[in-house]
Amino acid sequence: MELNIEKLQTLLGIMINELGAAQNAALVIIGEELDLYRKMAGRGPVSSAELADATDTKERYVREWLSAQAASGFVDYEAATGKFRLSPEQAAVFAVDDSPVNMTGGFQALDAVYADRAKLTHAFRHGGGVSWTDRCSCMFCGTDRFFRPGYKANLVGNWLPSLDGIVEKLERGARAADVGCGFGSSTLMMATAFPKSQFTGIDFHAHSIEHASGHAGGMSNVRFETARAQDFEGAGFDLVTMFDALHDMGDPVGAVSHIAKALKPDGTLMLVEPMAGDSLADNLNPVGRIFYAASANTCVPASLGQEVGAALGAQAGQAKLTEVLKAGGFSKVRRATETPFNMVLEARL
Template sequence: MTTQTTTQTTVDPAQVEELMGRLLNDLAATAGLQMTHIGIKTGLWKAMAGGGWLTPAEVATRSGVAQPYAREWLKHQTASGYVDHDPQSERFALPPAAAAVLADDVQSGIVGGFASMLSAMATDNAMVEEAFRSGGGVGWHQRSAQHWQGMDLATRAEVVPALASQWIPALDGVADKLRAGASVADIGCGYGAALIGIGQAYPSSRCIGFDYHDASIAQARKAAATAGVADHVMFEVADAVAYPGARYDLVLFVDTFHDLGDPLAALRHTRQALADDGTVLLVEFAAADRLEDNLNPMGRLLYASSALVCTANALSQGATDPLGTAPGPARLTELAREAGFTRISRVDVEAPFNLLLELRP
């Protein structure tokens, strides 16, 4: 007769309660982001900005939102700590700091862009769930249009204002080249907002964006025509490891490098396509090299985005060891050196969400 000994693990009820509390916070934050986004899209935040203490009826009138929805939205934002509430008068007010973020077109564009992408992730999760099991990928072309649009919105809000005014001027001699007339390539250009911004700021330069996603390229061409820069800002369907052209003065990877199936091959191709005195601007999300240094809200967002979007996209392109959304500066520097770049430096600009590296031969 065999006797089995069962070991029971005693679980501390207080630890269970604390864990459930954290899960509840996550659930509330997920729902809250959608409420915040609705406030942006319907003009609720702008309606409150500078308005002082307002009743739900007044907020509804100022925003054009139906009163029952405005009332519940105000209650939610009060519970979230974004709106102040006076219980005696039953009025609500938007603090100046909240107005500076949520009623501002640039700041709210970043929030709105990421909110759109997160909503799209929920729609696309059936594909991702299957990929988790199979080890396969989910390509950018398989995502919903809402995801593509959300990325474009975030790019327009975060990247476009800084790229021509701050980031490029911080690169050694690059702004002067662009003013005189240079050749620029953007790898993984998406809807083209970043490159169109460069084309508007430096009209003497010839700019070309590459992306494997034909629907994005079609949209980028329309955007360039609308912006009146199609004569010198063009877009083509091409892969990051084989895009055409040579002697580029500036090559951009704007939050796309980690999504590639073979980022090292892409950098090696770029090294060959670059002019002898050319520059690569590699823009990635701000992350530390070690996991233990990314245990914060930004790290949570990046690792979730990595598993749900970026790693899935890299695997769809044949990656065997994807970089992930948070590779860190050490890994990026290592790849740049392996690709043949000898001068690698961190660009000293204010970019809270991004890490910028300047690569030269």
């Protein structure tokens, strides 16, 4: 076999970056857990000894961690002083929890991917799936942390206003259900923004609902319940929302069909899904790369572990999602708005 040296060198360069990224992913998680990033944020340059003292950690470990972070471009290094600092941009990505570009949750979810690798390998070989109920608990925390900044930046200010007449209904007082709510971050954001409306967060994963309920803080206009998307109780909703959840479901048409019946005749389904084109060729880009990998590791196994096992995948695209929505009883579907990571579809009966 004759090798093209130029192509080989390009591929090897990619692989060097990949190995570096994989090694440093664990260090990002450690930095998050030990508050290393947060203690660097908003202050001047620090030495490894100063950061170790501030975080009650061991200097020799911190020194090597900082060196790896600097080599990755995650922190800045000052050769003249031998100190390290976190720029405002780096802090926005690693240290500021409410930042719309905070990415640490994505790394946190990777803990579960590697912890559950044997289950996934078994599913590759023998079929079946890996249900959300069988995942390492850090998957739930990481998923919530990854998506929450984007929801906080866009949900109330951009996504809901992009829907026809929904904000006005919510301001007057409406009934809304958040299906597949997970830890309830999206539900609580809406309930806080629209105190005259009543919100119900719904998820089939009991531990997630327990966690969401614990964060409700006694709010009178929100409640959480454990139920499936295909048969949750309640009807007469003005709005139903689904955030990055439909493609994980085993029976998405069944879920959409039940939602259609639960809505008022003039009700709205807001479907938030990962940004994707309608073909593989459309999605061969950095965002698609993340979502296809997450889909193979998490979304497709989750769907195949449920009834029907439709396995839409995280890169289903608008055409396929529209097909599902119309099969479930919706006649009008449009893309209301989008971000680099999400598309927002409005579906009406």
